[in-house]
Amino acid sequence: MAEEENRNEAGAPLSRLGSALLDGDLSDRHRDILEAAAALFAERGYAATSVRDIGERVGLLGGSLYHYIKSKEALFVRIHDIALQVAEDRIRAAVSGLTDPWERLEAACITMLAIQLDPNSLTMPLMNDFASAPPEIRERLITKRDAFEQMFHGLIADLPLDPALDRGIYRLLLLTLLNNVSSWYRPGGMTPEDIGLQIVRIFRHDAICAHDG
Incomplete structure (x- = not known):
């Protein structure tokens, strides 16, 4: 269950983050900058990416670039929040219409793994780079992460x-397990859907045993 590929008007691949940016009231140049920054943050991490790197990728330097962004820190927070919102929207869409609480949890876990294990996804690299950001940046990211995790709070409450x-x-x-699957997952074996189903089955074990008993 991999993320489908989208394309822009020129036919070039467009990431899921890029699709989200198309919904905003932004100029094409501003979208290009956000996309380039997101890709660089995902490739190199927050600490190893400079504003100059972002400017060189889109062909803008100095004052021209700062016309669109306030700072590297603000840019990272914005992109991180967009990426997390993309993931949240996909998970909410996946569980929408399902009424059985275990089926809803399965759909959420499978969708989260599909995002995390897609090699073209920018969402998880940005989320996983949380630790490398300065403390003041991490504090600004926590609110959005807490809102994301509230989805699972509701799913588990049911x-x-x-x-x-x-x-x-x-x-x-x-959540710890789901966030760390990418550290051991290798393509060619179980699919993200298979892994998601197995994870929920393990977490459901006591409930199944009690029902069977």
């Missing part, structure tokens, strides 16, 4: 879990 299980710990364990 599950028929054993009352002895702490749902907060359950959620943290699940």
Whole structure:
């Protein structure tokens, strides 16, 4: 379940982040800058990307570039928030229309893995670069991350879990696992959908056993 490829008017590949930018009230040049910055942040990380690097990629330097951006820090926060919103919108769309709480959790996990394991996705590299950003930047990103995780808070609140299980710990364990699949995943084996189904089956084990008993 990989992200579908979109293309711009010139026929060049357009990332999911780029698709989100097309919905905004931005000039073509401003979109180019955000796309270039997102790609560089994903490729090199926040610390190794400079404003000069971004300007060189789009052919703008000095004052011309700062006409569109306030600072590298503000740019990273904006792109990070857009990327996270793209992921949130996809997950919400995937669970929309489903009523069974376990099916909703499965759809959310599969969609999150599809985003994370897509080699062309910018969303997860930006999210995973959180630790390299300065403390003051991380503080600005936490609000958006908390809002993203609230989706899973709601999904897990609806599950028929054993009352002895702490749902907060359950959620943290699940998100930690989902966020780290990319560290061991290799193409050619199980698909993101297969992995998502297995993860939910493992987290559902006690509920299944109780039902069967």
